Amino acid sequence: NAGVTQTPKFRVLKTGQSMTLLCAQDMNHEYMYWYRQDPGMGLRLIHYSVGEGTTAKGEVPDGYNVSRLKKQNFLLGLESAAPSQTSVYFCATSLLSGTEAFFGQGTRLTVV
């Protein structure tokens, strides 16, 4: 039982490159989230999904897109990476709203 798995764990991108971060969960949870963590800023919500085929914007959605074609996967895309997107990205899931969230191990992304 893997829980929440993020791929990749580390990545270095050049400005303007694109990439996709994958979050996979085997807990059959409805809710999935993408957060970014920056020093002194806590965890800021980028996008989230309340079920397969649905997505919604969080606090800092600009420059990111997401898709949830399958219930177990939540993809975060960067179309044209910028140095301001250098961060640690966390995926999280929860069974329902108002319940415990489970986090992945994170993806450390550096944009140069």
Next chain:
Amino acid sequence: QQQVKQSPQSLIVQKGGISIINCAYENTAFDYFPWYQQFPGKGPALLIAIRPDVSEKKEGRFTISFNKSAKQFSLHIMDSQPGDSATYFCAATSDDRGSTLGRLYFGRGTQLTVWP
């Protein structure tokens, strides 16, 4: 508008001492208040959580105190140990599925260091 405000940003405590981290929230619709613990290089993990029908919840050395009227809650770590050194996040959410409040709102975190 920051929905959950957390203080202090950093905290240094001696081994055996009490660590106290405070949070305040804005929206009275929140009804689930978890605390997460994060070690370097790891994702946050649930430490303890409380719902507003009780004023206190204790699990081992960790206690949440909840003041509904003041819209505040706090984490107390008794007999703090070097192994407790981590970043702690408070959060708030609602089980109202039809509302955007149904997701976690996090405080900005407190970096706790416990000196041996």
